[in-house]
Amino acid sequence: MSRNLSVGTAPRPWLRRLILALVTVLFLFPLLGMLEFTLRQTGGGYGLEHWQALFDPENARKYRAMFRGLGNSLLLALLVLVIVLVLIFPTIVLVHLKFPRLQRGLDLLTILPIAIPAIVMVVGFAPVYRWIGKNISSETWPLFLAYGVLVLPFAYRAIATDLNGVDARTLSEAARSLGANWFTVLLRVIAPNVRRGLLNASLLTIAIVLGEFTVSSLLSRRTFQVGLLQLNQTDPFGAVAMSLLSLIVIFALLVLVGVLTGKPRKVRGGRGAGGAGGVGGAGGAQVAVSPVAPALPGVPVGAAVPDSGPHAGPGPASLPETPHPGGAAAGPASPKEGPHAR
């Protein structure tokens, strides 16, 4: 036994396959339950009745509130993405490069939205949104400010983890010495090297915004989750089908991110495909946050993915040095050949 479990020894192939199978079943079971539920025909048996009904123009009125909520949520996701990319990302880089002593404080600060119960946050947000409703807009879009706070812990960690794997200080100093200003450093040097973290943060942002229910419901704003809840009261089959559909979309996005960022990069510091910021790494684990809570009241299956926390939806579980042409031994080219010939 000690030999099998010794440090540095990989599990045997059959054990790996068993673990993989168990995990797959664990994740697929609720999804299959949801699928089975949506395939139940009103008159008995199985069919695509409820799926077809979703896209039937005759049912537009029934689903209007939900689709309107979906539109609002997509707009919110876009606005929060802007916050993540334009505000949070530069702030993380700034703290990393210029104020590393603030790093610890920022780490703690960004945990607060997770640590504070959603209801408490709503109590705090309520007077702010009362004022916004009176003076700016009572529509749903101002909710992006609150959602910016909600996504902060996830976006921060996805980006910061990736940034820690890059020698950002040296890269930025090299770029600066070559004449680049800070904007160029951020856009042309740092961002491409934390692409994986930015993609993960973006995906998490979309997932969280699409899956958020508590804040929007208590602040009386129409979002996707609120629409789903309303729909669930009249058409639970349609609501679960929409939940499943949104899960599939998010899964497709996840695969897309994996494909886009999966190519191993040999960057100094040992980063690679399985790096900390990878889909399978710290950031990737958070991607499993449910975009929607598929298990609605009255629906017999649980959530397909782990609980997304207090703000989740309305469900119950919610090379060696080689010789080279004209190499070193030959010495530098004649000054007349070079660009610096005098």
Place this chain on the structure above:
Amino acid sequence: MPADATTTNHAAGGVKPTRGGDHASSGTEGLGAAVSLVEVVKKYGSTTVLHGVTLELQPGELVCLLGPSGCGKTTALRCLAGLEEVSGGAVLIGGEDVSAVPVNKRDIGMVFQAYSLFPHLTVAKNVAFGLERRGVPRAARDTRVEDSLRVVGLEGFEDRFPHQLSGGQQQRVALARALVTRPKALLLDEPLSALDAKVRVRLREQIRAIVTELGITTVFVTHDQEEALAISDRVAVMNGGRIEQLGTPEELYRKPATPFVANFVGLSNRLRGVVQADGVLVHGRVLPVGSLDGASVGDEVMAFVRPEHVRVERVGGAGAGSGGAGGALAGDGHGMPGTVVSSGFLGSLRRTVVKLEVDAAGGSEEIAVQHGADDDYEPGEAVILTVAPEPVALQKV
């Protein structure tokens, strides 16, 4: 301030009139301009890292900042680059005070200790980065990138990514990237320290050749004395945030201004003695010295003696040692008896450590001797040591 060079602590040695100096006299446009640190102070909170460092480089000159870890050499370079703000004093590039100018506007090229190529860009795009920032047209940019890569011997590598290059190749690309913008000064922060020994030697020779060809004013930071001595026009030895001595490599080695320099540059034996009218009395023998360096008769001093300035001789047999030592032999009454502790083969020479019998109480002192590789000594063998009249430095104790 003298035009050639000064430090706050020591008068500077002469500047080699070769290399960049030729370019300086031509007045051709784009040549590396003089670079100066004037009484530069750098503080981090209450800690002072640089204590009024003054250093002036001639156009086209290559000066090494040499010193142990924490001596302030990299900080001085970063102040020069603009990566650190100076707490006092001034930084001049091309005669212009750039102390308040941000790094991206100082027109410098820099190569870092860590591999600093942008991992997401190809070699060509890395090298072109600085040209893009300066708005150089595409066609001219491509030509200059190509030429620059040829200068560092990496033509044909344009489409490779940094991770497809060896460490030495990456640093050569970094050098090409730093040079392609034709900066006023080239700053190299221990660029070879991550490379293996053979590549280091080859690359440092290449760097020396390139900066000589281009006539660019260069500051090279290193903690490797051999590297500094091999490629520099002058070397500034730093210690505790100050320049201990600035001089040519020969001056540093032959005439170290301070015991620290004597100890840090090259190997030195430390022999305790008392200054006499005709030399230094060491272990009952008077060693003739070239200069008393301000010490007075009766002063207790520590004499720093290079291993190659000591001659070793078998008792009653043939001797070995530095051919140029010319020291008085045992028969002259200056020889010091000792016992061989060890003898190590170093390739072209051999280093033998001898324990001197210094006093009747049984005290002893070890001294290293370098001699031809053919003369082998067995541990325990009795020998006579003779020191040439060139103790490299005297330190009062």
